[in-house]
Amino acid sequence: MAAQSRSKAFCCVAKCSNSKQKQPYLSFHEFPTNDHQRQKWVHAIRRDEGPTFAIRRASTLVCSQHFTAADFMQGSCRLKAGVIPSRFQWNNFHVPPQKQSAFERSSARLGVDVRAPKAVDLQSNKDSEVIVKDHDYAAHPPPGALDEALEYIAELEARLKKISLETPTVFSRFCVSDHTIRYYTRFPSQEVFQVFWESVCPSATNLMYWTKAQRMGREASPTPSPARKIQLIDELFMYCCRVAAGLRERVIADIFGVSMATVSRTVITWANYLYFVLGSVPIWMSREQISSSMPEKYSSFSPNVRVILDCTEIFCESPTSLTLHSEIFSNYKSTTTFKGLLGVAPCGAVTFISRLYTGSISDKEITRRSGILSLLEPGDEVMADKGFTIEDMITNVGATLIIPPFKRDRQFSKTDCQKTQTIARLRILVERVIRRVKENHIFDSAVPLSLSGTIDQIWHNCCFMVNYQGPMFLEH
Incomplete structure (x- = not known):
């Protein structure tokens, strides 16, 4: 007996012409599946099943006007169990008042009978003053008429607003x-x-x-x-x-x-x-904002870190064109992908989102094209993975690159091991942010080529929405 929300829904009660298209604020309800309860509904609406009336699922419906307010669950358009329609035209429910004619409405407004004939002065053989003058469209309305019209308009607007609020979504x-x-x-x-x-x-x-x-x-x-x-x-x-x-x-x-x-x-x-x-929302954080929100783990190791960078790839369908296939083929993933760069502040907020590039692009090239370098200031520190061989570009803007050390001897020294572990513990923040982005299930399977013109916008929106999901802190 769930309420129906489709546009093609009609009430089957006799002498009722309500439909979802004409009365969208009404809800329409199916007959009960219980045979005994269904027979009660049939008896109540005065319809007998036969050649001219058959109860069919999802198409034979009763509108909500035939139920009382107590028949519905509180704050919902769903019916309570066991209720029976009880409001019909034959039991004097909602008998529409007889509409007055235009003459009657005009007579009530002007206080005279507009259907009375004109008075004629027989002595002068000339028409005397007409009791009711013809309507002059250039004349001003009588006093109070505009006030009544404004009140009626306000009443209609309030009724329309109420209907829109009651319409289920x-x-x-x-x-x-x-x-x-x-x-x-x-x-x-x-x-x-x-x-x-x-x-x-x-x-x-x-x-x-x-x-x-x-x-x-x-x-x-x-x-x-x-x-x-x-x-x-x-x-x-x-x-x-x-x-x-x-x-x-x-x-x-x-x-x-x-x-x-x-x-x-x-x-x-x-x-x-x-x-x-x-x-259009500025998400790049200033140095003051970074410092005021920086966790202690970052301030003790790299107090000037401005952003943590990492790239991620999104699987997409393989195009039939060999040229396009070679451009979006990723050697790292061994399949066709789109690749994007993401920047995260130490507090866990997404502060930089690049557009999507083809999967064949390198981390260094995507950093150069993305525009992140123009946002950095002298003295900033950028934390990234080993794959970001961008130290020369970072140095040119006066910033410092923090990445795990490369192995130069047969094994890492104790200092290099500690530095690698520390950077890994701090840099995992951006990995968790990327995981939140990919928890949008549209990325569970390969992106269809039909969305290739929109996937860049969807990627940006998903990254931005991470900031609405609450703070993300590193575990101890």
Whole structure:
């Protein structure tokens, strides 16, 4: 007896013409599976099963107007067990008042009978003053008319707002606890998700679908897209289901009751929108911010460390073109990949995100192209792995590179061993941040080539979202 949310839902009660398309604020409920309880529903709605009426699952429904408020669970559109529809037109439920005619409404407003004939002065053989003048569209309305109109408009707006708040969303159905929020969105709690949603919602109301942006071209002025099939917060939830939960487009389309094309268009739109919104947020931390938030383990070993760098690779489908295949083939992973550089502050916050490059690029080249060098200042220390042979580039900007020492003799000295272990314990912070990024289940399998134009934005958004997942501290 779960409430239905599909657009093509109709009430089967006699003399009731409600539908989900015309009354989206209503919920529609299936007949009970229990035979005895189902017969009670059939008897209540005055319909007999036969050639003209058959109860079919997911298509024979009763709208929520035929139930009382006590029949629903508190704060939900789900019915309690054992309830029976009881509000119908034949028991004087919701009999709509007879609508007044235009003449009656005008007479009540003006205080005279507008249907009365004109008064004629027979002595002068001329028309005397008409009892009710014809409407003059240039004349001002009578006193108080505008006040009544404004009150009526305010009442309609309040009613519309109430209906929109009562309309259930897919997000509210699935994200009912902090545990489900973490699974579907990677946000740690409902409060954190609400903070993020309130920060992006105002600008998202003017969001334009990706396909419309392509049709308009660069010369046209941006205008918002037409009314959406699903609510705005559900569009963000759809993007999270695809990226964070890793659900396939077919599954998401079935959940939201839309086409796969709508799912693809929405995911691409929100990936680009979040990329531009989040990309405008400055995440590079100043020296003062680094010093004030630096853990004791870092300050005792390298007090001037500004950022910890590391690269990671994301598997992608292999293209048929041999030229493209050779460009994105990674010798380290022995498969086709995209490669990105990530910078983390000693406190665990992501402070630098590079774009994705082809898997054949080296750590040194990706550091040079990413733009991280222009952010460093003289006196900064950069911690990295042995593969980052970038000491010459770091030295040119006046910074210092901290990497594990290379073995020059047959074995490491005691000092080199201690330094290697210390750097490994401190540098593991960036590895854990990368693990959080890859916990977005879209990276569980090879990225399809259909997302090759959007994967860079998705990668950036996933890295940025790590900062919403709470602090990350090194274990003792």
